[in-house]
Amino acid sequence: MNLKFLKKSDIVLIVLLLVVCSVLLLPKYFGKAESGLTAVIMVDGAVVDRVALSDVTSAYEYTVPCESPVKLYISSDGVRFAYSECPDKVCINTGLLTRAGDTAACVPNKVIVILEGAKDSGAPDVITY
Amino acid sequence: MSDRNKKLLFGAGVVALAVLLIVVAYLLRQKTSLEEPVKNTTIGMGTVVSETFYGKDKSELKEAVTMTTDLINKLDASRLSWRVKGSDVWNLNNEHSAYVDTVTFQCIEQCFDVSSKCNGVFDITIGKLSTLWNIGTEDARVPSEEEIEEALSTIDYKQIVLLPDDKGSYLVEIGANQMLDLGAVGKGLACDRIKANLELTNVKGAIVSVGGSVLAYGTNPVYEDGTWNIGIRDPFRGDTDIMGILNYGPCCVSTSGDYEKVLEVDGKKYHHILDPRTGYPAESNVTSVTVVADSGTISDALSTACFILGYSDESLALLKEYNAEAIFINSNGQVYLTPGLEGRLTKTNGAFTFMHDEP
Numbered sequence: 508m509n510l511k512f513l514k515k516s517d518i519v520l521i522v523l524l525l526v527v528c529s530v531l532l533l534p535k536y537f538g539k540a541e542s543g544l545t546a547v548i549m550v551d552g553a554v555v556d557r558v559a560l561s562d563v564t565s566a567y568e569y570t571v572p573c574e575s576p577v578k579l580y581i582s583s584d585g586v587r588f589a590y591s592e593c594p595d596k597v598c599i600n601t602g603l604l605t606r607a608g609d610t611a612a613c614v615p616n617k618v619i620v621i622l623e624g625a626k627d628s629g630a631p632d633v634i635t636y
Numbered sequence: 637m638s639d640r641n642k643k644l645l646f647g648a649g650v651v652a653l654a655v656l657l658i659v660v661a662y663l664l665r666q667k668t669s670l671e672e673p674v675k676n677t678t679i680g681m682g683t684v685v686s687e688t689f690y691g692k693d694k695s696e697l698k699e700a701v702t703m704t705t706d707l708i709n710k711l712d713a714s715r716l717s718w719r720v721k722g723s724d725v726w727n728l729n730n731e732h733s734a735y736v737d738t739v740t741f742q743c744i745e746q747c748f749d750v751s752s753k754c755n756g757v758f759d760i761t762i763g764k765l766s767t768l769w770n771i772g773t774e775d776a777r778v779p780s781e782e783e784i785e786e787a788l789s790t791i792d793y794k795q796i797v798l799l800p801d802d803k804g805s806y807l808v809e810i811g812a813n814q815m816l817d818l819g820a821v822g823k824g825l826a827c828d829r830i831k832a833n834l835e836l837t838n839v840k841g842a843i844v845s846v847g848g849s850v851l852a853y854g855t856n857p858v859y860e861d862g863t864w865n866i867g868i869r870d871p872f873r874g875d876t877d878i879m880g881i882l883n884y885g886p887c888c889v890s891t892s893g894d895y896e897k898v899l900e901v902d903g904k905k906y907h908h909i910l911d912p913r914t915g916y917p918a919e920s921n922v923t924s925v926t927v928v929a930d931s932g933t934i935s936d937a938l939s940t941a942c943f944i945l946g947y948s949d950e951s952l953a954l955l956k957e958y959n960a961e962a963i964f965i966n967s968n969g970q971v972y973l974t975p976g977l978e979g980r981l982t983k984t985n986g987a988f989t990f991m992h993d994e995p
Contacts, residue, residue, distance in 0.1 A: 549677070552678055552679075594773070595772065595773075595774070595897075601874070602874045602875065604876060605876075606876070609876045610677060610684060610686065611875070611876075612684045614679055614682055614683065617679055619677055619678070619679065619684065621677055629881070629984070630865075631867030631878065631881050632688070632852075632856065632858075632866065633686070633688075633843045633845045633852075633864070633866055633867065634848070634866070634867035634868075634869055634878055635849070635867070635868060635869060635889045635891045635926055636848035
């Protein structure tokens with residue numbers, strides 16, 4: 508074979524290079540595919556439960572293990588505070604958490620719910636309110 | 637060596653170098669993504685505190701979490717809370733003259749300075765009025781006009797006397813019927829204290845929110861230019877929704893909005909930002925103001941003052957005094973930026989419009 512611009516060995520090297528590149532990039536894409544959301548439930552600074560939303564087949568009410576009755580609504584779409592006997596109801600008014608990093612808290616009962624998971628590339632580091 | 641072999645060797649060398657570069661670049665990228673930050677979310681100062689610390693030494697990042705939690709709890713219980721007996725503010729409110737911690741002293745000094753630059757639109761002697769309304773608590777109510785008149789007569793920052801001595805004691809005096817409320821600046825002060833403590837460590841970058849008052853510290857390893865992406869709360873939608881993302885370097889960011897703590901009586905809504913001139917929730921031409929400054933105490937104080945003053949020449953002049961920048965959003969979703977933020981706020985919701993007219 509007598510190609511003018513490319514020699515046989517060049518082609519072999521180029522193919523090899525492409526293979527090496529794709530192998531290196533593979534884990535990056537596979538890693539992202541696994542990113543499900545997990546509701547992390549905390550009481551008084553300690554994690555009491557973790558619920559993977561992908562495992563939730565039908566929505567249910569979750570009773571938080573704390574002194575005052577606090578209930579969450581957990582579905583495959585997200586999690587929200589459903590019931591609390593606190594005076595301000597800030598926790599319930601926060602609504603449904605659906606994105607990684609979303610946080611709701613019942614301050615009087617020291618209950619925090621955080622959605623953990625891989626953030627969207629456009630997600631902010633923090634929110635000012 | 638034949639000419640052909642030389643060329644082949646050269647070609648192979650170039651390709652090998654390219655592969656090496658790609659591998660190095662990939663490993664570097666892996667390294668930054670492997671350098672997982674240490675995160676923590678907790679409750680402090682009656683609000684949610686979220687922290688993310690970046691750096692090489694994991695144990696030092698964990699220490700930063702403990703340090704931050706302790707600092708916030710101590711700041712609330714020993715310095716700022718008017719409810720906790722024996723705190724600096726409790727002592728001042730009950731004895732009207734008290735020796736306070738240097739942190740409390742400097743905070744009152746900064747607040748006094750802001751008050752003097754905005755004709756008392758921001759005033760920490762507002763305590764009698766804020767406890768009268770109690771918005772955000774279960775005792776919230778609309779007070780009578782007589783009660784408001786009486787509370788208004790006690791508001792005057794000029795009665796605060798700051799007496800530092802050269803032995804490191806800090807004496808503060810307030811008027812006999814006055815009551816301090818540092819609630820408007822407590823979260824920002826916490827950000828300032830966290831920043832001062834981080835400067836003594838090897839923590840390279842941190843993003844902390846104390847109930848929505850934000851400290852962006854050092855460099856963000858996720859981005860080449862080290863900047864931070866700060867979401868701006870959408871004033872018209874849910875608590876976790878944002879209207880845009882502010883891309884900025886190290887700074888403190890605070891937001892005051894009429895959506896925060898609200899009391900609803902007979903269909904009328906009363907928000908928690910009280911105007912010390914009228915005694916009622918401020919009637920502003922904006923629905924939220926976000927302020928970016930070097931200090932959290934200042935960004936907190938200025939966001940309150942600028943909310944009350946609205947998008948106005950007074951607000952812009954006040955911001956200039958502190959080299960601070962701001963985002964004003966009105967009830968029509970129109971957004972006004974100060975010059976230093978031009979091009980740094982990316983809208984994530986098409987319902988908002990950037991405006992460019994002067995106040």
